[in-house]
Amino acid sequence: MSAAFARALLQPDAPCPAGLKTWNGSDPAKRFAVYRNNVVVSLVDALADSFPVVQALVGEEFFRALAAEFARANPPRSPVLAWYGDGFADFVENFPPAAGLPYLADVARLEWLRVEAWHAADAKPLPLAEMAARLADEAALPALRLALHPSLRLLRSAHPVVSLWAAHQAEDVSAALGATDFADAEAALVVRDGLDVDILRIEPGAAEFVESLLRGAALGEAAQTAAPFDLPATLGLLLRSGTIIEATPSGRIS
Amino acid sequence: MTNANPHRLFRGGAAPAALPARGGIGLKPEHYQYILDTRPAIGFFEVHAENYMVAGGPFHHYLERIRADTPLSIHGVGLSIGGDGPLDEAHLDRLAVLLARYRPESFSEHLAWSSHGGAFFNDLLPAPYNAGTLARVCAHIDRVQERLGRSMLLENPATYVEFEASTMAETDFISEVVGRTGCGLLLDVNNLYVSCINHHRDARAYLRALPLAAVGEIHLAGHAREVDAAGAPMLIDSHDAPVAREVWDLYAYAISLTGPQPTLIERDNDIPEFPVLAAEARQAEIVMARHAKLEAAA
Structure with missing residues (x-):
């Protein structure tokens, strides 16, 4: 029946x-x-x-x-x-x-990552003071391994996906869209910070770096990217967005 | 009512009266912050189980805080108890995890099916009332109650069509299920009214034919009015409007038969400000208080 x-x-x-x-x-x-x-x-x-x-x-x-x-x-x-x-x-x-x-599918991909991040498991960010203590030992930095928030997602697009998404959060959507260069390629970092999901534009090299971290690479190894990027700025962004939940000197992430 | 199943797991028919006999409201994300900010005196909240089958994030954040000081009913919309196939055990596992986390005062599901051949239709679909469906529904409810380790409430459906293959009245079917499985009845008065209009039945007679001793909760909601192909009234269980006057009247009649019951205001579309729903929940409490006064005077 x-x-x-x-x-x-x-x-x-x-x-x-x-x-x-x-x-x-x-x-x-x-x-x-x-x-x-x-x-x-x-x-x-x-x-x-x-x-x-x-x-x-x-x-x-x-x-x-x-x-x-x-x-x-x-x-x-x-x-x-x-x-x-x-x-x-x-x-x-x-x-x-x-x-x-041609950009529509990647905007859909970005919105889907936002849904995934929204419902992902909870985790406490590493307090800034603790992270500062672990960054203090410069010689140990390359072997440092970072555990990242379960909501973290990345998207590398040939289209200006972050700008298109952000334009629709603006008060004047048409003006924001008018200022978007549709030829731009953009990478997005998606992460839930508290109860809100942040969608942040990052350099393609930084996306590559974070992808390596997600695969378990230590900081020094992950920083060897094909595309150049600003490492201190990227680490600062990861810290501010609550993306880093643990940093261990070497070996396994506990 | 005879017990045809000697292996039934939960005896006694009626569900545990754990929710208070007060007005409750379906919890919506639109109202999370308002509820935390104002802590309104609501008898209980009800959530759809499937919305909370996610790992973390805002939904759990708010439900944990709201549930901490208010009784909770978890209402499933995806078990497909009336389905042809076996129950989705992975879904039952998710339900068990959710119930262990929130320990709700009540768990309920529908006399309907929503999945077939691996697809989920996100609607409560009808089944013919006959011996085959009865055996499947009872086996499914036995399994749910066994897996969850608790009695459940089964909700009477709103339907738009009937089946040539039906051999039993819906009320007899429900009575038989309650008798065989020991589950309770979630009496949806709006569904009852919608179905009685759609199938030209006497709503009060239908109500009296249900196993009212097993009622553990009542649902009230709004419906939409349309017409069928012959121009006869056809009501749609739309949950997008205030509870209709006819449904309030029928509710007062139901309360006169069952006594006060936990009574939920359901609103899933065109969701108004929270105080609008709170006023409807209060209206249910007024109906129950009026009944208690009449009882005391008699």
């Missing part, structure tokens, strides 16, 4: 499933449409909550058509809707009507 019902829920043009009845003999299709509508609208709403900047960039009508197509082709696999939208960015990338907006 539920197989036919389930199939018809996701196909807008499919006939309503057999075996339904109504007290007054009215066509059950109109009543079945309530379920079909609930399913798609609630999933589109969930995506709109997670991808507000994508919606703002393309407009509500375009977004809802895009999200409905995604939802019908990719219904959630879990009842935990917080995780619904993994895969949306790839869908956007291959959605022909959005082909004229």
Whole structure:
């Protein structure tokens, strides 16, 4: 029974499933449409909550058509809707009507990382005084290993994703968008600091450095990046954003 | 009511009366800070279990603080108890973790299905009322109660269609489930009203046919009005409006039959300022107080 019902829920043009009845003999299709509508609208709403900047960039009508197509082709696999939208960015990338907006998929990727950071596990940042004590021994610095906040995410994009995202947090969105150079490549550092998720623009080399730290490299090794970057400024940013939760002299991160 | 299942785990029918018989409100992120700032005197809060199945972050931060001094009901929307297939054990595990963390006074779920073939539809979908569905629903509830180590409340659904394959009345089906599994009943008065309009039933007679001794909580919500293909009224369980006058009347009748019950104001869309919901919760308490006064005078 539920197989036919389930199939018809996701196909807008499919006939309503057999075996339904109504007290007054009215066509059950109109009543079945309530379920079909609930399913798609609630999933589109969930995506709109997670991808507000994508919606703002393309407009509500375009977004809802895009999200409905995604939802019908990719219904959630879990009842935990917080995780619904993994895969949306790839869908956007291959959605022909959005082909004229090459940055759109990366904006979706950035917003998805923000959702992940929002719900990631909690961890206490390393107090600044303790970090200062560990940085004091300059000879030991290259072997220092940093444990980073579970919410930390990175994105390296060929598009100005951080500027586009930030423009939609500004009071005058149009002016902020007007000041964005669409040819810029940008890297983003996403981390939850307290109860808010920060999205910070960092140098591509700094992103490479943080990626190495995440793989467990010691400070000295991680600093050997292909692209140059400002190491002290990057460490300062990691500290201020509460990203560093532990620093151990060498060997394993406890 | 006979007990057809000699292996049932939870005897006694009625759920533990752990939530206070007062007005409660569905907890929404929009209201977190207001609640922490003002500490309103609310009988209890209810949350959707699935929204808190995440590792950390603001949702847990606020729920921990709000739950610390207010009774809590955890209400699942994703177990698919009415589904064809086996229960999602990974989801049951997540529920067990959540219940161990927050130790809610009540846990409830729906007489509905929401998953099929690995897909989750995020809606409460109907099933035919017959022997096959009854056996599956009872087995699922037995498993939930066994895994969670506690009795659950089962909510009566709002439905828009009926099935040719149904052989039982919804009220008989629910009575049979309660009798066999020992689960309690979450009486959703709005769902009851919506279904009775949609299927042309007498709402008061329907209410009297339910196993009212097993009621452990009541839900109230708003609905939307539409019409079916023949132009007959069709109500939608939309949770986007104040509780309707007809539902308040039916609620007063329900309270006259069950006595005071923990009563939740549910609002999931077009969410107003917190005091608007608090006023509706207070209205439920007024209805219960009026009933108590009548009882005392009788």
